[in-house]
Amino acid sequence: MQIHLKKPLCPWLPEVHSREKPWKNRPKQVEKDAAFYLAALQFAQFQWLEGKPAQAILQLNKSWMADEPDPQFQPPYQALVWIMENSKRGESGFMGNPVRHFQHLASRMSGPRAEVRSWRAWVCFHLASKWLDHGYPRDGIQLAREGLWIPSWERSLWELRKSGWPAEYCYAEKAMHTSVNYRANESMSH
Incomplete structure (x- = not known):
């Protein structure tokens, strides 16, 4: 059964074909494997x-x-930008x-x-800071109170390149520089 769509599917996430939450009947996932990754992406689509x-x-x-992504679905940086x-x-x-959410999460x-x-x-x-306007500010109180240092985009991308999934940084970089409406026949696995 296809979900009744009131809004378009996010083109960067897997489709969901049921009214049931994708994780409803799934046992508690201990392993952070490709199945965990795929289930999280499906649930993101469901929530959207x-x-x-x-x-x-x-x-x-x-x-x-996840320790490893599902190779059929790229790291969801473009999905994030599309949703925002x-x-x-x-x-x-x-x-x-x-913007504030990711500042808190990262720190x-x-x-x-x-x-x-x-x-x-x-x-x-950095993606949220670029794609959202000034109505989505940083947490200035945290910055002042904790003396929080925000790493540059370049540093963040470099660290992701060193320790992220293979080619993950390429998808992040593409999300930073590509219009969210661009999808021209691009495969979800790219």
């Missing part, structure tokens, strides 16, 4: 279609916890403030593979 862009972004965060671009006017549901990361996940969050912070 349900009118919950903030929840979709949280599922993208979850996908970046299609949500920033508030017509697609509550998105929150991705407070813990758990397995925290360093690379922090660099991914800094990359997302």
Whole structure:
């Protein structure tokens, strides 16, 4: 059964074909393998279609916890940009403030593979800063109170290149420099 679509599918995420949440009948995922990655991307699409862009972004965060991605689906940097671009006017549901969210996520990361996940969050912070307007500010209080240093885009990308998934940095760089509406017959696996 196809979900009744009130909005377009995010072209950078896998389709979902059921009204059930993709993780509803799935046992608790301990392994952060390709199946975990794919399930997080499917749930992000599900949340987007349900009118919950903030929840979709949280599922993208979850996908970046995977030890390995599903080779059929690229790292979801362009999905993130697409969701932000299609949500920033508030017509697609509550998105929150991705700039502030990624600032907090990057600076407070813990758990397995925290360093690379922090660099991914800094990359997302820079994507959000570029693609969203000044209505989505940084957390100035955290910057002042903690003396937080925000690494440059170039440094974040370099660290991702060193410790991320193979060619992951290429997808992040492409998301920074490509219009979100560009999809011209591009395969999801590129």
